[in-house]
Amino acid sequence: MRQKWELFFLAMMVLAVAGALVGCSTPAQKQAQQTQQLSQAEAAAKVRSNLGVRVAEGYSVVANMRLTAASLLKNKKISVDVARRVQTYCDEARKILDAAEQAMLKDPAGNEQTVTTLLLNVSNILAQATDQVMNATQGGK
């Protein structure tokens, strides 16, 4: 009798080990895996959505910076030289935004940090462009 129980436990152990090795799982494990996969997919979608909005806002800020510079130039509030510098800053920001967009589309979750860093660079460049315009309009340079 004792031998039968030992054999039964041994068989169960072998099955469990074999199951683990070949990746078999119980319905409960499968459900847990599916839930985890779903939550990972949801998390990735959320990351993608957030990054998309931030990249979109970046494009909007760059476009508005250019239009503001054009308006100030037409109204003779800034010089051609300053307007050109703003254009150059905006071009640089745009290139980075395009790179951020590509990284985001390729692998949103995997490139989240990269995209965030790129957007930070865009923010710094636009801050420099704003400084140029502010100095020119306030100092009459």
Added chain:
Amino acid sequence: MEIVEAIAMLASMIESVQKVATVIKQASDEGRPLNVDELKQLQAADDSARQVLEDAISEAEAGGAGPRP
């Protein structure tokens, strides 16, 4: 003339902001991230803005414009 130009410029800026807001809101309402076409629309809006500034620079250069003393 300056006022007309300023209003046109302002209208263009408002249109640009509205475009971005509409695109983001639509995606948000549908519970999905922005798609490639929508991002391309925003890039196109920046391309137009770039051209506006480039034209303004060319015009100012041709007219020898600069900040008023």
